[in-house]
Amino acid sequence: MRKTGKIALIVIIAIMLLSLGGPFVWPQDPEEINLDSVKAHPSWTHPLGTDNKGRDVVARILYGAKISVGVAVVAAVLSMGIGLVVGVISGYAGGKVDIAIMAAVDLILSFPSLLLAIGVSVVLPPGVYTVMIALAAVGWASFARLIRGTVLVLRESTYIDAARALGCSWKRILFVHLIPQCIPLALVVAGVRLGGYVLTEAALSFLGLGAQPPTATWGSMVSTGRMFISSAPWMVIPPGLMIAVTALCFNIVGDELREWQDIDKDG
Numbered sequence: 001m002r003k004t005g006k007i008a009l010i011v012i013i014a015i016m017l018l019s020l021g022g023p024f025v026w027p028q029d030p031e032e033i034n035l036d037s038v039k040a041h042p043s044w045t046h047p048l049g050t051d052n053k054g055r056d057v058v059a060r061i062l063y064g065a066k067i068s069v070g071v072a073v074v075a076a077v078l079s080m081g082i083g084l085v086v087g088v089i090s091g092y093a094g095g096k097v098d099i100a101i102m103a104a105v106d107l108i109l110s111f112p113s114l115l116l117a118i119g120v121s122v123v124l125p126p127g128v129y130t131v132m133i134a135l136a137a138v139g140w141a142s143f144a145r146l147i148r149g150t151v152l153v154l155r156e157s158t159y160i161d162a163a164r165a166l167g168c169s170w171k172r173i174l175f176v177h178l179i180p181q182c183i184p185l186a187l188v189v190a191g192v193r194l195g196g197y198v199l200t201e202a203a204l205s206f207l208g209l210g211a212q213p214p215t216a217t218w219g220s221m222v223s224t225g226r227m228f229i230s231s232a233p234w235m236v237i238p239p240g241l242m243i244a245v246t247a248l249c250f251n252i253v254g255d256e257l258r259e260w261q262d263i264d265k266d267g
Helices: 003-020 057-093 095-109 113-123 128-154 158-165 170-206 218-228 237-261
Strands: none
Touching (some): 003 057, 003 237, 057 095, 057 128, 057 170, 057 237, 113 128, 158 170
């Protein structure tokens, strides 16, 4: 791994640790309203100032990291799991099953991912779980396509022929012989996609389709702070930087993983 990749990985680990240990690092309540400190300038008490309701920006950023990064990670795991199973079934079954599944995959991939995620989020009640479902519903297709291509090669392998000759059922071949071989590739693809999941989650929260107030997320903080950007820029700049830095670091680490695995990033 190159130096930039190592730095990006260290930043990601630091963000995750801070998100998990936020209350211990900065014990202020991210939802505590203090009308005596509305839009207070950065100070020793509030290093990044307060928002339009007097809530500490540092505390809300640390709490928002748990939601923003956590949702992206869970969505990536769900997408990976669905895409892994669907891709293995499609590649191994072949024939009409493969054609039908790939038609569904092509249909999903033909839509812009953000617009499709917004469409799913609008249908369901807004909230954290809705964002997870929306991201997973959009993201599984790219996993399935890559996994299918790998399975098309693996199913012609000697050890798969030997498993068939020994009388192994198709379930055993899928879950014992094929899926374990595809998991490393699926994990690499998940790493490549995480930066996009962070940005999409922030976009959905910005539009009010994610976690609802008073729960803090980076996207909702930017959405609220944009109305006060001239009088209180500290409400917008810190969460915006966190979104940019986190997505950038995930993309850098994802590129390192992609080069290591030698896969097509757009696949």
